[in-house]
Each structure stands twice: as structure tokens, then as C-alpha cells.
Amino acid sequence: MARPIWSGSLSFGLLNIPIRLMAGERRTDIHFRMLDSRTKDPVRYERVNAETGEEVPWKEIVKAYEYSKGHYVVLDKADIERAAAENNETIALDAFVERDCIPAAYLDKPYVLAPGKKAEKGYVLLREVLRNSGRVGIGRVVIRTREYLAMVTVESDALMLILLRFPQEIVDPAEYNVPTGDASEFGVSAKELKMAQQLLETMSDEWEPSQYKDEFRERLQAVIKQRIAEKDGTTKIEETADDEAEPATNVVDFMALLQQSLKGKDAGKAPAPAKAARKSAKKTTRKSSKRA
Secondary structure (H helix, E strand, O other): OOOOOEEEEEEEOOEEEEEEEEEOOOOOOOOOOOEOOOOOOEOOOOOEOOOOOOEOOHHHOOEEEEEEOOEEEEEOHHHHHHHOOOOOOEEEEEEEEEHHHOOHHHEEEEEEEEEOOOOHHHHHHHHHHHHHHOEEEEEEEEEOOEEEEEEEEEEOOEEEEEEEOOHHHOOOHHHHOOOOOOHHHHOOOHHHHHHHHHHHHHHOOOOOHHHOOOHHHHHHHHHHHHHHHHHOOOOOOOOOOOOOOOOOOOOOOHHHHHHHHHHHHHOOOOOOOHHHHHHHHHHHHHHHHHHO
């Protein structure tokens, strides 16, 4: 079974839903190994000290930022982790926006959100609210010490987390001198526009992703199989799977948390920060456990 990238919670208002962040894409690239054409020996990448020419082991390699020409400041793992958000195991949603208002250029990488242990009710609650509203949740998430802008949306019966690019990562198309203005200014006639529109209509279809395949990969695989047969070569890959760990959770009074969140909004208060939300949720959970 696939392992989660991390286990944490998804929060909005005072609600915290235990979730597992799972990979949402599968790389199917064909990987090659570099060989010396003369001897067919493997070619290795070596980390070499630029001054001494000696190989440097991974444990001795640190990250450094060049703040001016030839001047570097060294950062260790703790420095990078400190720069990440405090809530590095929480997806804190702070706004819900119309899905269509997010340009395609902002969409980056998909993940699947799976409910944690005994967290199905909260998971379904958020899923149905998003589905019925036509909106998506916007928040931040920390993955491997880096903070990302993220969108939580519904895909079939699953909650999906889509990493978004920050505005400074988007290139303005105007930098490439794309043509702007009316089509007639570029010699496009009304007749040409009408004929092009008719052609588009004849080619219009429903989106069926199953119809599209990586044909280059299939052809390359056929070539590889043929070469293996010719050279009578074989290869073997062994994979191991570790047991999946799930976070322990308790029963949460969702109605009470929703009422508290709405009271805060009615009073003109800003949404509770993720840290405060987690404390409130934990306190409610402990009270529920004592009454039980």
C-alpha cells in the first residue's frame, strides 16, 4: 500500500479533519543509465571539492546562499525548517473562492487527501460543502520544509490538494510580446474567423482522458524489448513496501465547532489561526472523552 507523504490535519474555522497527504501523480518516464561507450561501464556522478579535487560525502555537504559575488552564507537543516510555517502538519484553509477564478497558470501539482483513522465524517462534510458551493479552499501547506500555496477541491468522491504557484512565480505573457488588440488589426477577416469557428465546432468533443496515451513511451518500450531480445539481456527490480501508519483520532463534536466558528464570523472576528483552532479542537475532544 502507498505510504503517505505526511499525516496531519486539514483545518477551517475550528474544525480539524485528520488527513493523509498522498501522491496524486505517477511518473512514467523511462529512465536511462549513462555508460562509457568504449567499455560499457557505468558513468557515475561524483561530488568533487572544486579546490582539492577530492570526492565529498553527502553527510559533509551543506547548502549555502550567495548573497553577493563570491560571498556565501551557510544554512543548515534547522535554519530551513525555522523558515517554514509553524503548522507544518496542518493544511489551514483561510478562504473559499470560486473555482473558475483561479487561472490555469497557477495550478502546479496534485495530491490526494485521504481521511485519517475515524475521520470519515469530517472528510465527507467538507467534501459535500465544497461540491455544493462550487468553491475551493485556499490555504498553505508545508511539504519537506517548504511552504506552498494550495487549493483543496473535490474530484469525484475524493478531496484533492493542488499546489499553486505564487504570483511571483508566474511569468507575465506580455514579456514575450504576444499580439494584443482586435483580430482585424492582424489581417484576420470575419470570413476566416467564421470558418475557423466552424472547424472548431466540428472537432468539439467531450474530455475523455482515457483516449490519450503516451505513444512515444509505448514505441520506445517496444524498441527496448526488441533490443533486449537481440542481446538476450534481462533486468530485475525489487521493490519493498513499508507498513502504513495512521494517526490516532478521537470523536469530535462538529456541530459545536461549526457553531463556534460561525459565532466568531458573526461578531466580525477574523477566522481563528490554525494554532488556536487546533487547541480548541483538542479541548473539545478532551471534554467529549471525559463525558463518555
